[in-house]
Amino acid sequence: MRLPDPAVALAAAASVLRAPVGGILEPLSAALSEYLPHRALAMLTGDCARHPMKAYGEAALTEQITSTELARVGGTVELGRPWFGQAHLAGELIPALAVASQPPGADGALLVVMTGDEPADEVRVLVQALWDLVALHLSHRAVNLRPADLSGNRVAASERARAITELTNAHAATLQSLLSTLRSRTLDDAAARRTATDLAVSALIELRAAADLDSTLSEERAGVAFNRLAGKLAPLTRYSEVSLELNGPREPDHVLPGDIANAARALARNTVVTMLDYAGLSRIRVTWEVSGAELHVAIRDDGPGVLTVDALPVRRLTELAAAVGGRLSLDAVPGWGTTVTAALPLTPPVTEVPDDALAVLKPRELEVLERLARGLRNRQIAEDLLISQHTVKFHVANILDKLGVATRTEAAALAHIHGLSV
Template identity: 55%
Template sequence: MAAPLSETLERFSEILADVVAHRAVAMLTGDCARSPLMSHGAVEATSSEMASLARLVDVGRPWYGEAVVGGTARPVLAVASAPSGSAGALLAVLPEDGVAPTRAEQEVAQQLWDLATLHVVDLLTEAVPVHMAENWAAASARSKAVAELTDAHATTLTTLLVTLRSKSLDDAAARRTAIEVAVSALIELRSALDQDRATSEETAGEAFARLADTLGLLTRYSDVALDLTGPEAAQRSLPADVANAARATVRDAVVIMLEQGGVSRIRVTWNVEDTRLRVSVRDNGAGTLAADALPVLRLSDRLRALNGALEFDSPPDWGTTVTASLPLTPPEVPDANPLSSLNPREIDVLEQLSQGRRNRQIAAHLHISEHTVKFHVANILSKLEVTSRGEAAAVARAAGLPARVSLVRLPGDTRPGQHAI
């Protein structure tokens, strides 16, 4: 229970060895965005393997059977725990060959894991918010990438369905075309990362041409006529984020219109203004698409991340029009964490300062000199743009620092009544 987070699994394995002899252990936790998967021992598990194993295990009930871990099907003891305030944690134990744990040993492993999970949750709760900013940013980037890949995948599947359902193609031609669509999608997917790394902007003409290729595949063998009007300022440079968002918005709007049926013509227009890119998608359908439909709300959410806006109009019998407006300058994102300008040692000093410690006490706790503490305090006041220690402490508390007040009384601390919060 005294182990830091990075050593928890290793120490747990040492103790568990007295109960269940094993070759390796792995854990998957939903409470840590930065390192949800950890392995220790001769075999390393993957996230997908642990996720598959999690579907077989109930919280509080040990499971023993064969599962794929480390790329090979093998006997596995799995236990899951989800204490209050936790997203849950799964432990996979790979017993020594030929050694199956008894039911009693499985129960002990479950109880030990319940204790370890409580310890992990406690450690994560105490994490200083400023230290988690990098994790949140990484999670946000992953979420954005997953959403974009999901949209591209949906477009490819829709194109395949349109091709295979086409009445103008015989079976052999439909199969050849479907293969062509799938190969093109795979090539685009594999080259997407290189394209993103190679450029941070592209011309409006290039961006629209890429969109036209995608829409051409999407409607190639459908009964829908596509009317494309590209930007007049074709050589105007667009930020990559804006170009990608515009293409994705048009692509998804076209998919939505195709799915509602009764559409024979779709018109797409791009117009590059001085400060904004405006794109419009209009069909000649029945105009029955609701503004609060989930696919429409997803379009709006994507644009909002870039300070863009979505206009939606769907009058009955007059078709649907979707208009997106995207600023060509990146949105100014204020730093939401006032402590991000501080280095780790200044964070340590501020944490002590916010608990009312004096310089001598801070120096004793951090094992540094009082002169060094004064130097750090001066830097903290300057970076936070405050004039007193009290104001700095108020900023720290507003940002969630400290996560928990210490129960340990430092030398010279005679103030009564301190307690955990």
């Protein structure tokens, strides 16, 4: 095994850092292959709420490895100290080199290299140093994401935590109920079995219904979304002399894309916070209305009316609206108040892409995209391609990253443009 050359190592680091976040492992694998032959790489990072786990290499490993397995390996690795040993990955015991890094203010990142050879000390040092750079790069990208990506990551993390909490509580309640039934001294065996069976059936029904939680990551009813906004705004004026008037949408059951609902809440809340910084106002009115293919958000106050389009808060609001394809306008009249309005599209814009846009996808990713474009859910795609749902999620994440889009809908639109779903 040849020892690392400093110039080559630096060139490798540069190639890795130039890659998009979702494509870091491919150049990293190429950089390490000369010094550390391996079958696959996998990473787990706390700085990406949408896709914390990524893998690259042999499909037999990358399609089966789980974030739980990586987390278990991470529990044995100390920061800055490479670890080598047998690790349970992709359902089997595999020799692996693992390194962990946590830059200041970051949640940390783990890299696992599945290799059959025990690396020399110099190679371990190289892998650790390279991963330290990558972890720092990932934390920087997480802090400096575009508004749309940043809000999307935060929403995904929040909704994932909520879903896990709900499922955990339901699971605990079911187990407690079953134990109480089986331990009961007032029920005979037959009655206990019937009761336990009923509880188990009810729990299975609830578990299947929980699959619908996935839709909350992509869709939200306008009334529900506005009520969530009301909950966020209430503390801002609870002990203030400013009166807050909230006018929800007249069609509360109208379905909004998740990113639009989140952007509308962020716009309204940030605007209210900005207005409250000015003295002399007594009322703020927030209105949402679905009109045609847009969600219209309007925030009006009766303050001094001195806010300008060049003000930093307004520029940030404009960037937030633009990040989801919307537009924002400001109307401020000195002595009469300020009105901020935003129009957010309910359908994603069609992105102009080169004719070979899908050329970056691998054959399996094209198969997944084609079925995604036909409207199939992850479970249906998994059944159709005879792969696991976990693998489908992995491919979908890679597809979104490689195509430079944020949602499945945008990816499907590109597939239709290029005739993939025909």
